[in-house]
Amino acid sequence: MQKIILAKTGNEAMALAMKQVNPDVVAAYPITPATEIVQIFSQYVADGEVKTEFVAVESEHSAMSACIGSAAAGARTMTGTSSQGLALMYEMVYIAAGLRLPIVMANVNRALSAPINIHCDHSDSMGCRDAGWIHIFSENAQEAYDNMIQAMRIAEHRDVRLPVMVTTDGFIISHGMERIDTLPDAEVQGFIGKYDPMMHLLDVKKPFTIGAINLTDYYFEHRRAMVDAQNNALKVIKEVGAEFGQKFDTNYGLIEKYHLDDAEVAIVALGSTCGTAKVVIDQLREKGVKAGLLKIRVFRPFPTEEIVKALENIKTVAVLDRSDSVGGFGGPVFTEVRSALYGSAKKPQIAGYVYGLGGREIDMEQIEKLFMDLKDGKFKADSVSYLGVRE
Amino acid sequence: MANLKELAARGDKFTGGHRACAGCGATIVARQALLAAGDKPVVATCATGCLEVVSTIYPYTAWDVPFIHSAFENSAATISGVEAAYRSLKRQGTVTEDIRFMAFGGDGGTYDIGLQALSGAMERGHNMLYICYDNQAYMNTGIQRSSATPKGSSTTTSPNGKKIPGKVQFRKNLTEIMAAHGIPYVAQSVVGNWSDFTKKVEKALAKGGPAFIAVLQPCRLGWGYPPELTAEMGRLAVETNFWPLYEVEDGKYKLNYTPKERKPIDEWMFQQERFRHLKRPEHQALIAQIQQDIDARWDHLNKKCSL
Ligand SMILES: Cc1ncc(C[n+]2csc(CCOP(=O)(O)OP(=O)(O)O)c2C)c(N)n1
Ligand code: SF4
Numbered sequence: 139m140q141k142i143i144l145a146k147t148g149n150e151a152m153a154l155a156m157k158q159v160n161p162d163v164v165a166a167y168p169i170t171p172a173t174e175i176v177q178i179f180s181q182y183v184a185d186g187e188v189k190t191e192f193v194a195v196e197s198e199h200s201a202m203s204a205c206i207g208s209a210a211a212g213a214r215t216m217t218g219t220s221s222q223g224l225a226l227m228y229e230m231v232y233i234a235a236g237l238r239l240p241i242v243m244a245n246v247n248r249a250l251s252a253p254i255n256i257h258c259d260h261s262d263s264m265g266c267r268d269a270g271w272i273h274i275f276s277e278n279a280q281e282a283y284d285n286m287i288q289a290m291r292i293a294e295h296r297d298v299r300l301p302v303m304v305t306t307d308g309f310i311i312s313h314g315m316e317r318i319d320t321l322p323d324a325e326v327q328g329f330i331g332k333y334d335p336m337m338h339l340l341d342v343k344k345p346f347t348i349g350a351i352n353l354t355d356y357y358f359e360h361r362r363a364m365v366d367a368q369n370n371a372l373k374v375i376k377e378v379g380a381e382f383g384q385k386f387d388t389n390y391g392l393i394e395k396y397h398l399d400d401a402e403v404a405i406v407a408l409g410s411t412c413g414t415a416k417v418v419i420d421q422l423r424e425k426g427v428k429a430g431l432l433k434i435r436v437f438r439p440f441p442t443e444e445i446v447k448a449l450e451n452i453k454t455v456a457v458l459d460r461s462d463s464v465g466g467f468g469g470p471v472f473t474e475v476r477s478a479l480y481g482s483a484k485k486p487q488i489a490g491y492v493y494g495l496g497g498r499e500i501d502m503e504q505i506e507k508l509f510m511d512l513k514d515g516k517f518k519a520d521s522v523s524y525l526g527v528r529e
Numbered sequence: 530m531a532n533l534k535e536l537a538a539r540g541d542k543f544t545g546g547h548r549a550c551a552g553c554g555a556t557i558v559a560r561q562a563l564l565a566a567g568d569k570p571v572v573a574t575c576a577t578g579c580l581e582v583v584s585t586i587y588p589y590t591a592w593d594v595p596f597i598h599s600a601f602e603n604s605a606a607t608i609s610g611v612e613a614a615y616r617s618l619k620r621q622g623t624v625t626e627d628i629r630f631m632a633f634g635g636d637g638g639t640y641d642i643g644l645q646a647l648s649g650a651m652e653r654g655h656n657m658l659y660i661c662y663d664n665q666a667y668m669n670t671g672i673q674r675s676s677a678t679p680k681g682s683s684t685t686t687s688p689n690g691k692k693i694p695g696k697v698q699f700r701k702n703l704t705e706i707m708a709a710h711g712i713p714y715v716a717q718s719v720v721g722n723w724s725d726f727t728k729k730v731e732k733a734l735a736k737g738g739p740a741f742i743a744v745l746q747p748c749r750l751g752w753g754y755p756p757e758l759t760a761e762m763g764r765l766a767v768e769t770n771f772w773p774l775y776e777v778e779d780g781k782y783k784l785n786y787t788p789k790e791r792k793p794i795d796e797w798m799f800q801q802e803r804f805r806h807l808k809r810p811e812h813q814a815l816i817a818q819i820q821q822d823i824d825a826r827w828d829h830l831n832k833k834c835s836l
Contacts, residue, residue: 189621191613191614191620196646196648197646197649200646203599204606204607204610206599207574207606207609207611207613208613210611211610213617237599339596339614340614340615340618340626342571345594346595348596349596349598350586350587350589350590351581351582353586
């Protein structure tokens with residue numbers, strides 16, 4: 139199959155993927171840096187290039203509410219947002235997952251107010267990490283595109299039926315132009331297949347109630363069922379990623395290991411920073427430094443087993459968080475990785491680093507220095523440092 | 530319009546067995562609205578509030594139509610999504626039925642927290658009927674004041690105290706706000722006048738496009754009166770001009786009922802616990818002020834209707 143090479147920003151890539159998925163309904167509200175996705179998609183609608191009913195709602199709360207109604211009505215449903223928009227959706231984000239609705243959302247990661255800031259960090263999506271959504275991070279525009287396509291399949295899988303959030307790093311990926319390989323429309327359609335919901339509201343001959351009040355006698359069981367669905371997703375995401383690879387030559391797993399197996403020092407990260415780290419690792423390897431990277435692609439469900447196994451034989455690991463858990467013990471990635479390793483017999487030394495809040499740059503020099511510090515023992519194990527901040 | 534016999538023969542789409550208080554007007558609103566839809570398939574949604582919590586206690590449901598509840602402030606937005614899905618799937622030919630969409634919300638979920646979502650949905654022109662069952666307070670959370678609560682009413686967040694005799698402000702006129710949206714159909718109806726309400730629901734559904742009906746819904750618990758008086762409480766609200774029955778069709782105002790002789794407002798108020806404290810002589814001026822407000826609103830409405 140011939141891939142079509144295009145120059146696209148992350149937002150353009152996500153909008154294109156949405157177009158090729160060709161959802162039945164998109165309900166969205168603009169917010170920087172995700173606005174473009176909605177704008178580009180509106181143009182597709184205006185030009186009749188998609189069959190989508192576009193609902194230009196009056197707020198993000200209503201965007202997610204409308205997505206919930208639409209998905210419950212059996213329609214393939216997508217949306218996009220960022221930061222304050224996601225925060226305004228927060229109540230409905232939980233409801234979408236609790237009602238087990240396969241909605242796909244593009245979230246362009248941006249810092250949360252206050253102070254107001256439009257640049258990248260992961261505090262917006264991390265704030266929703268316990269909501270029951272599947273949570274996939276993208277390293278670049280290519281992955282954003284590929285992830286959006288896979289997301290629909292994962293969300294609708296019978297053993298999952300959960301909403302999926304695909305994120306990109308605001309401005310870094312969303313507005314950075316890249317060369318990406320895209321698929322012909324028909325290939326995308328073939329890959330996602332036809333959607334056949336188990337039950338839906340427009341099936342008026344089979345009325346059912348969705349969103350009923352659950353009291354102490356049922357709520358717990360339904361929440362537990364959602365946990366099972368998240369666990370099922372571990373397998374489904376891998377299967378979908380493998381099938382994507384088989385068809386289109388790019389395999390996707392829950393995590394990605396970069397020169398990790400024989401590494402002595404490693405960093406764990408999400409999103410665009412992984413790309414920067416890979417370049418640094420290449421340079422360090424040339425100098426004989428055994429550096430490696432563990433990229434977490436899927437943060438929810440958290441791939442505990444794979445992460446433990448991947449890090450088992452590393453001497454020293456730094457976990458990078460682009461969001462902080464204020465008043466807690468390190469960012470969410472650090473606390474989860476560290477607690478995952480707790481039961482492992484061969485634990486690496488581990489240190490947490492919060493970096494890049496509000497779009498603060500992380501560059502190759504910083505990452506290189508971090509690796510060297512790890513190598514030279516210049517780090518505080520089991521504690522959290524702040525990287526690149528004026529203290 | 531369907532007559533009573535025909536309505537009775539239709540079979541309830543909102544069924545018994547729910548857990549509302551005896552004499553609850555909210556469930557009457559839901560039942561009559563669905564009856565009025567006749568054999569047209571309806572998909573319904575409801576905001577969090579009394580109507581929802583009494584009718585959907587899992588694993589039971591009183592709704593014999595496809596029904597979704599998602600949250601408190603967003604029943605208009607939720608049904609917007611359902612209706613958008615319908616438009617999309619109908620266009621694609623995967624759904625063939627001719628379906629109507631109904632959203633219900635209490636006064637709290639409509640006048641207050643859900644006003645933005647409602648206004649947005651109306652402006653976007655979704656084909657839906659939004660019915661606000663207005664019991665004039667947040668009953669589900671224990672009778673707190675809303676912007677629909679009338680002046681002088683004692684609620685748990687506007688209690689009658691030593692210094693302040695109940696709610697200080699007059700109620701918001703949501704029906705007029707909705708009329709200002711310029712949508713095809715806006716109306717006010719009441720529990721206790723089934724034919725007025727049925728007619729209005731039928732009309733709204735037949736018209737197509739966004740429609741809004743505010744129904745005054747006596748609540749025996751929050752208002753404090755014996756359960757058998759629910760319909761009577763509604764009718765008295767109309768007879769006192771507190772709650773005029775009118776409609777705004779394509780911008781044209783029409784009064785549906787004029788009392789032969791307007792009854793004084795205290796006749797309605799003093800049958801209810803929530804106004805009982807106003808019986809004291811020192812509150813006469815307040816009652817007069819309330820009466821004045823009702824008269825002024827009535828005059829204003831009449832002017833609009835005679836335009
Ligand atoms: C965002 C949010 N805030 C508050 C609540 C709590 N709450 C549930 S129902 C309700 C009041 C409902 O009042 P109303 O809409 O008038 O309906 P009623 O109960 O009177 O039928 C409130 C405050 C909620 N569910 N969600
Ligand atoms: S409190 Fe009022 S509205 Fe709620 S169920 Fe009872 S009567 Fe109905």
